[in-house]
Amino acid sequence: MYVDLGNALSSVASPGVSRESLDRLDEDVAVAHERIERGRANAEHGYAALNLPGTADPDAIKATVEPVADAEALVIVGIGGSALGAATLADALDSEVDTYVLDNVDPEHTTALLDDLPLSETAINVVSRSGTTAETLANFLVVREAFETAGVDWTERTVVTTGEAGPLRDLAQKHDLPVLKVPDGVPGRFSVLSTVGLAAAAIRGDDLDALLQGGRDVAESLSGSLFEAPAYAYGATTYALDTRGASVNAMMPYAEGLETYAEWYAQLWAESLGKDGLGQTPVRALGATDQHSQLQLYRAGPRNTMATFVRPRERIDRAIPATDVDGLSYLGDATLGELLDAEFEATEASLAAAGRPNVRIEIERVDERGLGQLLYGLEAACVLAGELHGVDTFVQPAVEWGKNAARGLLGAEGKFEEARAVEEKTRLRVE
Amino acid sequence: MYVDLGNALSSVASPGVSRESLDRLDEDVAVAHERIERGRANAEHGYAALNLPGTADPDAIKATVEPVADAEALVIVGIGGSALGAATLADALDSEVDTYVLDNVDPEHTTALLDDLPLSETAINVVSRSGTTAETLANFLVVREAFETAGVDWTERTVVTTGEAGPLRDLAQKHDLPVLKVPDGVPGRFSVLSTVGLAAAAIRGDDLDALLQGGRDVAESLSGSLFEAPAYAYGATTYALDTRGASVNAMMPYAEGLETYAEWYAQLWAESLGKDGLGQTPVRALGATDQHSQLQLYRAGPRNTMATFVRPRERIDRAIPATDVDGLSYLGDATLGELLDAEFEATEASLAAAGRPNVRIEIERVDERGLGQLLYGLEAACVLAGELHGVDTFVQPAVEWGKNAARGLLGAEGKFEEARAVEEKTRLRVE
Numbered sequence: 001m002y003v004d005l006g007n008a009l010s011s012v013a014s015p016g017v018s019r020e021s022l023d024r025l026d027e028d029v030a031v032a033h034e035r036i037e038r039g040r041a042n043a044e045h046g047y048a049a050l051n052l053p054g055t056a057d058p059d060a061i062k063a064t065v066e067p068v069a070d071a072e073a074l075v076i077v078g079i080g081g082s083a084l085g086a087a088t089l090a091d092a093l094d095s096e097v098d099t100y101v102l103d104n105v106d107p108e109h110t111t112a113l114l115d116d117l118p119l120s121e122t123a124i125n126v127v128s129r130s131g132t133t134a135e136t137l138a139n140f141l142v143v144r145e146a147f148e149t150a151g152v153d154w155t156e157r158t159v160v161t162t163g164e165a166g167p168l169r170d171l172a173q174k175h176d177l178p179v180l181k182v183p184d185g186v187p188g189r190f191s192v193l194s195t196v197g198l199a200a201a202a203i204r205g206d207d208l209d210a211l212l213q214g215g216r217d218v219a220e221s222l223s224g225s226l227f228e229a230p231a232y233a234y235g236a237t238t239y240a241l242d243t244r245g246a247s248v249n250a251m252m253p254y255a256e257g258l259e260t261y262a263e264w265y266a267q268l269w270a271e272s273l274g275k276d277g278l279g280q281t282p283v284r285a286l287g288a289t290d291q292h293s294q295l296q297l298y299r300a301g302p303r304n305t306m307a308t309f310v311r312p313r314e315r316i317d318r319a320i321p322a323t324d325v326d327g328l329s330y331l332g333d334a335t336l337g338e339l340l341d342a343e344f345e346a347t348e349a350s351l352a353a354a355g356r357p358n359v360r361i362e363i364e365r366v367d368e369r370g371l372g373q374l375l376y377g378l379e380a381a382c383v384l385a386g387e388l389h390g391v392d393t394f395v396q397p398a399v400e401w402g403k404n405a406a407r408g409l410l411g412a413e414g415k416f417e418e419a420r421a422v423e424e425k426t427r428l429r430v431e
Numbered sequence: 432m433y434v435d436l437g438n439a440l441s442s443v444a445s446p447g448v449s450r451e452s453l454d455r456l457d458e459d460v461a462v463a464h465e466r467i468e469r470g471r472a473n474a475e476h477g478y479a480a481l482n483l484p485g486t487a488d489p490d491a492i493k494a495t496v497e498p499v500a501d502a503e504a505l506v507i508v509g510i511g512g513s514a515l516g517a518a519t520l521a522d523a524l525d526s527e528v529d530t531y532v533l534d535n536v537d538p539e540h541t542t543a544l545l546d547d548l549p550l551s552e553t554a555i556n557v558v559s560r561s562g563t564t565a566e567t568l569a570n571f572l573v574v575r576e577a578f579e580t581a582g583v584d585w586t587e588r589t590v591v592t593t594g595e596a597g598p599l600r601d602l603a604q605k606h607d608l609p610v611l612k613v614p615d616g617v618p619g620r621f622s623v624l625s626t627v628g629l630a631a632a633a634i635r636g637d638d639l640d641a642l643l644q645g646g647r648d649v650a651e652s653l654s655g656s657l658f659e660a661p662a663y664a665y666g667a668t669t670y671a672l673d674t675r676g677a678s679v680n681a682m683m684p685y686a687e688g689l690e691t692y693a694e695w696y697a698q699l700w701a702e703s704l705g706k707d708g709l710g711q712t713p714v715r716a717l718g719a720t721d722q723h724s725q726l727q728l729y730r731a732g733p734r735n736t737m738a739t740f741v742r743p744r745e746r747i748d749r750a751i752p753a754t755d756v757d758g759l760s761y762l763g764d765a766t767l768g769e770l771l772d773a774e775f776e777a778t779e780a781s782l783a784a785a786g787r788p789n790v791r792i793e794i795e796r797v798d799e800r801g802l803g804q805l806l807y808g809l810e811a812a813c814v815l816a817g818e819l820h821g822v823d824t825f826v827q828p829a830v831e832w833g834k835n836a837a838r839g840l841l842g843a844e845g846k847f848e849e850a851r852a853v854e855e856k857t858r859l860r861v862e
Contacts, residue, residue, distance in 0.1 A: 006857035019859075080723025094543075104720045105774070107749035107767035108797075109687035112525075135719055138751045138762050138770055145752045167756040188723075226861070233861035247735060248679065248712050256540035267724035274728025281679050281728065281736065283714055288566055289535045291833060292511025292619075293698035297705025297712065300829035304678060305712065318538035320569045321576045325598040330843035331569050336538035339569055339841065343536070346836035349853040353832060366539075398731035401784060402722060405777035410770065412761035422780040426437035428450075430657070430664035 001218055001373040003230040004360040007348065008237050013357035014303060015244035017237065022226070025388075029236050030224035032387035036380075046394030048185030050222075050380060052193040053215030053372070055183065058208035061195055064178045065159050065202045071123035073098045075113070076200050077143060078127035079135045081188020081271075082161075084264040085197030086125070088375070089211070091260035092366050095204040097123075102143070105135045114146040124158045125200050129182045131166025134406065161199050187394045189268045192375050207368040214372020222380060234359060235381030238306070239388040241357050242280045246306040249280045250298060253310040254287035254344045257366050258374075261310075262286065265378055271396045272382050278389050287311075288343040295347060299354045307358040309348050310374070311341070312366045432649055432804040434661040435791040438779065439668050444788035445734060446675035448668065453657070456819075460667050461655035463818035467811075477825030479616030481653075481811060483624040484646030484803070486614065489639035492626055495609045496590050496633045502554035504529045506544070507631050508574060509558035510566045512619020512702075513592075515695040516628030517556070519806070520642070522691035523797050526635040528554075533574070536566045545577040555589045556631050560613045562597025565837065592630050618825045620699045623806050638799040645803020653811060665790060666812030669737070670819040672788050673711045677737040680711045681729060684741040685718035685775045688797050689805075692741075693717065696809055702827045703813050709820050718742075719774040726778060730785045738789040740779050741805070742772070743797045 010016035017025075039047025048055075068074075074097050076086050083103040090099040100113055124143060128136045147154035160179040162168040172179040180195035191197060193215050198208050221229045226236040238249060249269065251262045262284035269282040285294050287309070298305050315337040322332035331339070351358045361377075363370035386393030401418055408416025441447035448456075470478025479486075499505075505528050507517050514534040521530040531544055555574060559567045578585035591610040593599040603610040611626035622628060624646050629639055652660045657667040669680060680700065682693045693715035700713040716725050718740065729736050746768040753763035762770070782789045792808075794801035817824030832849055839847025 003861045005859040005861065009857060009859060012857050079720060084724070104687055104717065105767045105771045106685075106687040106746075107771070108747050110767060111747070111749055132758055134759075134762060134770065135723075135774075137754075137756065137759050138765075138767060141752045141754050141762065142749060142767065167758055171756055228861070230861045247733060254537075256535055256537040263724075270725045270728035270732070274732035276731070277733055279728050279732035281712070281714065281732070283712065286535065289510060291830065292566075293515070293694075294701045295833065296827040296829045297701035297710050299832075300707070301701070301705035301710035301712070302678060302708055315537075316539050316542070318542055318573060321572045323568075323572050325568070325602055327563060327598055328565075328568050330838070330841050331565060331572065334569075334841050336536045336541060336569060336573065339565065339837075340536045340538070342837045342840040343566075343833070345853045345856075346833045346840060346849070349836055349849070349856060350833035352856070353849070353852055354829070396727040398727045398785070399722060401730075402726065402774070402777045402781035405780055406770075406773045407761070409773040409777060410761050410765050418777070418780070418784070421784050422776045425776075425780060425783070426440060426443050428436040428440060430434045430436065430659070430661045 001230045001377045002362040003233045005233060005237050007352045007358045008241060012352050013355050015241055015246050016357050017240040017244060021240065025236055025240055026226050028388055029226045029232055029384065032384055033222065033224045035387055036383055043185055045185045046187055046190065049187065049190035050219065050383065052186065053212045053219050053376065056194055056198060056212055058198065058212060061180060061198050061202045061208065064180050065199055067178055068123035068157055068159060068203055071097055071203060072121040073117055074123045074125065074200060074203050075100045075102055075117070075143065076125050076127065077102045077136055077139050079103045079133060080267060081191055082127040082129065082136065082196060084267055085192025086200035088192065088260045088264040089197060089201045089206060089371065090204060092257040092371055093206050093368065095206065097204045099200065099204060102139045105138055110139060110142055114143065119147055119150045119152045122157060123203050125161060125203065126158060126168065127161040127196055128168055129163045129188065131162045131168030159199055161195050189271055190379050193372070210368035211372040214369040215376035218373050218377045218380060231377040231380035232384050234361065234377070235384035236388065237359055238280060238381070239385045241306045245304055246357055247280060248283055248305040250283040250285050250294065250305060250307045252285040252287050252290065252307055254340055255312055255366050258310060259286050261374065268378060268382050272386055272393045273389060273391060275391050278391060287347065288340055291343060291347055299351055299356060305356065307351055308361060309344060309358060310361045311344050312364065312370060313362055314365045432661045432808045433793040434664045436664060436668050438783045438789045439672060443783050444786050446672055446677050447788050448671040448675065452671065456667055456671055457657050459819055460657045460663055460815065463815055464653065464655045466818055467814055474616055476616045477618055477621065480618065480621035481650065481814065483617065484643045484650050484807065487625055487629060487643055489629065489643060492611060492629050492639065493633045495611050496630055498609055499554035499588055499590055499634055502528055502634060503552040504548055505554045505556065505631060505634050506531045506533055506548070506574065507556050507558065508533045508567055508571050510534045510564060511698060512622055513558040513560065513567065513627060515698055516623025517631035519623065519691045519695040520628060520632045520637060520802065521635060523688040523802055524637050524799065526637065528635045530631065530635060533570045536569055541570060541573055545574065550578055550581045550583045553588060554634050556592060556634065557589060557599065558592040558627055559599055560594045560619065562593045562599030590630055592626050620702055621810050641799035642803040645800040646807035649804050649808045649811060662808040662811035663815050665792065666815035667819065668790055669711060669812070670816045672737045676735060677788060678711060679714055679736040681714040681716050681725065681736060681738045683716040683718050683721065683738055685771055686743055686797050689741060690717050692805065699809060699813050703817055703824045704820060704822060706822050709822060718778065719771055722774060722778055730782055730787060736787065738782055739792060740775060740789060741792045742775050743794055743801060745796050
């Protein structure tokens with residue numbers, strides 16, 4: 001992973017960070033790095049996720065999913081951190097296995113998906129650490145019923161990823177399902193390089209070793225200076241820009257396969273840093289497409305936004321055929337990849353020319369190793385930013401209220417006072 | 432379309448708008464409405480888009496696409512406003528015609544798509560008002576070549592949507608292609624109810640009349656008071672919240688089929704209002720999925736965000752099967768739709784309980800009429816917000832610099848000084 005901070009400097013952009021401020025910030029990075037290393041050494045909650053490139057066991061994962069290794073299609077049943085990592089890998093990496101993610105409880109969507117699937121050739125990976133996630137369990141019950149209706153033995157097609165105990169663990173034991181354990185100390189949004197993200201990747205035939213090698217590449221570069229560790233360079237710069245007014249961070253990869261990666265990033269950033277009134281708002285964009293959608297705002301709107309441009313240095317390219325159309329002949333000398341790269345550099349420069357801060361991240365290729373670098377790199381960047389902000393990066397307490405309210409509305413047993421607040425909604429209707 | 436502003440009031444949220452301030456703002460709405468009506472009456476640039484429910488000619492569109500009405504698959508070749516409207520309709524409405532959008536110049540993605548398509552049964556709708564959009568023309572040249580290589584006559588499978596003149600118009604005439612004219616005065620991001628969005632919808636067999644009827648429903652409700660016009664109620668409230676500190680507007684539909692609608696909204700909002708240092712940053716989210724991704728930030732992060740929750744009042748539902756799993760039995764009494772609606776109301780209430788402003792928008796169903804209402808409604812809301820901010824809603828000057836730079840980088844003839852700035856990039860690399 002390569003990071004270029006040039007367009008984040010105050011000599012280029014406002015908000016921007018001066019070279020001197022970066023030097024001062026580097027002292028805080030050294031302190032934060034020590035805290036991170038201590039957390040990793042003790043496998044503390046959250047920090048343990050940064051050990052996954054060493055602690056994950058790809059052979060065990062491959063062995064466990066072996067019963068469904070013949071699948072033509074795969075459905076990942078999970079939500080949030082139990083789905084986004086696997087979905088990111090599936091979007092970015094080619095596979096013979098058609099992969100779908102059931103991460104919402106929309107009845108029409110779920111029905112349409114199940115009607116289309118070749119169930120007897122389909123593998124299910126149901127993922128929930130607690131084994132109680134309402135959306136995931138509801139979907140899994142519906143999927144199970146669809147298999148039964150079709151006369152396909154769902155117990156032969158299902159791999160479970162869950163915690164040490166809980167309803168899903170019980171169910172796996174009862175039906176003798178292959179089950180992978182979510183490792184301790186790894187929050188969902190930091191779990192892509194664990195059983196949570198890698199089970200689906202193994203079923204798809206992705207190269208787990210290369211994914212973990214990518215993670216190791218970046219792990220080995222972590223050091224007490226942002227000028228030596230690309231992941232820290234990114235994390236420290238986003239922190240510096242945020243505290244100087246860049247409250248929005250638009251993640252804009254220039255590769256279709258990285259569209260879901262931007263979604264994964266948005267969860268990582270929002271849940272980890274969005275607390276105590278702090279936190280950059282992550283915005284997911286896609287280059288070159290969103291130049292025709294978001295760029296006007298980023299260049300001419302409020303000075304509250306930084307952009308992060310991501311691209312692979314190599315692509316499998318395709319020539320643009322020559323044309324007789326007047327005014328377009330310049331395209332015929334180029335490839336689609338050259339056009340995309342020209343747009344990447346032009347957009348980056350257009351923000352810099354308008355004094356808008358941006359950072360460039362590059363990987364060699366959109367392949368397992370490059371993805372491992374990008375995913376681990378952003379995780380390490382996020383942990384560092386959390387240390388610098390002084391927030392508790394690995395919790396997400398603000399989502400509990402809504403979960404309780406929903407449970408109460410559905411009539412779950414227990415005292416869910418939050419449900420009453422729903423009934424008392426303030427109304428001002430315009431029809 | 433129904434709008435509920437209750438959770439945007441200052442009695443509930445901060446930032447929030449007082450009932451008295453809304454009354455004062457309503458006087459500005461009356462003035463803005465007069466300006467909008469004058470623009471519509473004179474079919475001025477931009478305002479003309481709000482006349483489309485009356486001026487679009489669905490029968491002419493259906494007749495023009497008749498030669499490809501037998502298609503099994505459809506590829507929309509366009510970008511930004513030339514793609515997002517049609518993509519929104521395709522995502523939301525069922526069709527027998529598999530629909531793909533080629534709105535990026537990623538070589539690997541383009542090749543993978545073309546390799547998978549049954550070209551002899553595929554229709555192409557290439558869309559560019561100017562007929563010079565680099566990404567669209569490059570993709571179209573590649574698509575044309577793929578047809579030729581496969582021995583399929585692309586001129587029999589292509590419908591062009593473009594302006595009165597330009598390279599694409601010339602090409603259509605040269606090859607005698609069916610061609611639809613982009614109406615005058617309709618910017619791309621306001622063009623979904625014109626030939627730009629409706630050509631693809633017609634090929635897919637969507638009900639164009641119902642789409643336009645939905646637009647008319649909202650158009651007829653526009654009046655000089657935000658308390659009588661749901662679209663203005665939304666536009667005025669977003670303006671009031673923005674000026675009070677809600678610089679981010681997270682659009683969160685609770686329906687899988689509306690995921691692309693949130694993307695369409697993001698372009699509408701960003702390009703129309705993001706200028707002169709103003710403009711809310713649109714964020715696209717999806718309920719219930721992103722409760723497990725973004726909600727922590729919206730509830731506990733900076734007080735700079737409003738949320739817009741959108742849902743249909745009716746869904747084709749599906750029961751959650753009963754379960755023997757302990758602690759989940761409450762799910763077995765519910766349907767997926769009830770679970771989704773409980774989460775909608777719980778999330779809305781959870782933001783209100785934390786004093787975070789939000790607005791509810793509802794339509795009857797995710798069908799043509801509901802979509803027509805939602806799309807037209809947000810356009811009218813955006814035009815109103817633009818009037819209140821005093822910006823030029825219908826232009827996007829800030830994107831030109833990057834276009835010139837990209838052209839220069841690719842060696843197009845002419846003087847593109849912007850390309851030199853790309854070479855002079857400030858670098859601070861960490862590897």
